[in-house]
Amino acid sequence: MVVTDSGLHHVAALLRQHGAVVVDLPLLRTVPGYRDARLRIATRRLIQAPVDQVVATTAAGWARWLSAAAAWGLAEPLRSRLRSASILSMNESVSALLVETGFTHDWVASTGDLGEAVTWLLGRDPVSRRVAVTADDALPTRSIDSLRTHGIEVMVVPTRRSARPVGLAPLNRLAQMVIQREVHAVTFATAAGASALVDFTTRAGRGSLLLRALATDVAVATAHAESASFFRSRDIPVSWAADGSPEELAGHLVEVLVARRRQFRARGHRFTVQGSAVLVNGTTIRLGSRPATVMRSLADHPGHTLSRSTIERLVPMSHRAGHFGVDQAVWRLRAELGDYGWLVATEIGRGYRLVVD
Secondary structure (H helix, E strand, O other), X not given: XXXXXXXXXXXXXXXXXXXXXXXXOOOOEXXXXXXXXXXXXXXXXXXXXXXXXXXXXXXXXXXXXHHHHHHOOOHHHHHHHHHHOEEEEOXXXXXXXXXXXXXXXXXXXXOOOHHHHHHHHHOOOOOOOEEEEEEOOOOOHHHHHHHHHOOOEEEEEEOOEEEOOOOOXXXXXXXXXXXXXXXXXXXXXXXXXXXXXXXXXXHOOOXXXXXXXXXXXXXXXXXXXXXXXXXXOOOOOOEEOOOOOXXXXXXXXXXXXXXXOEEEEEOOEEEEEXXXXXXXXXXXXXXXXXXXXXXXXXXXXXXXXXXXXXXXXXXXXXXXXXXXXXXXXXXXXHHHHHHHHHHEEEEOOOEEEEOOO
């Protein structure tokens, strides 16, 4: 499992408690709030021209904003303006931080989706004239446009700015791990990291391979609904925490991965295929990335024969490998299964299948 942002360290710790092997591979670095000129400009604008409502989208963004304002000597003017506004919280984590930092909130979203806040704002009588929305990520254009269409002035407060680390090694490494199915889940804090990964692989001619892996074999999780929209728009299943908590996000990921287990019995033995591991009667056999992908493909259709062409389509390998590449991957799978190599049977002239009871 890969965590692509240092801000998700609590999620990583919880996943490790569930027994996951976690790789920390930050794709982007976060620019400190006090060095973000855009945040400083937005803060001064809000102090000079108060708003009716403030939508606090993430706890981390709210904390960065207050910290940056303190560094600029603007803490008290900002707090004064925020206390005079009605504050909307996007999840329970935000609500807890608001209380902790001395603020109250008038409304809490149940889904974490900004569209829910937009509906609440438009249902107010009278409708607000000026609304500020904190943004750790790119906000959904439809939601912002909906407010502006109703005559509401929207001020976006950019509470996080990301910059690429020096070099493209992290992007290249993660792309390779996902395409080769060497990882079973990836977590993103913002859509910026996901966009950087997709752009990088697309320029390298591997974009379709990456998206196919994320849509089928590699689970995706994001910190909030706004970043999840990046994947939903590409028909990639994605999990996020409606309450913004690391516990819920980690729990969602565990549920997704458990649901992807393949279980069957063969010759009286109980087999469970989970990611790159095969559990036989409780004993774990670790597989290489390509044999593991072959195993998962066969386990999706236990007892049914998959042709070499079908396996070639499902297992990432060089287009020049052809049927020989498939035969080689199956040979490696049998070798790594050891005493259970008999599990993968050859149907002469047809393909391969798992021997099941």
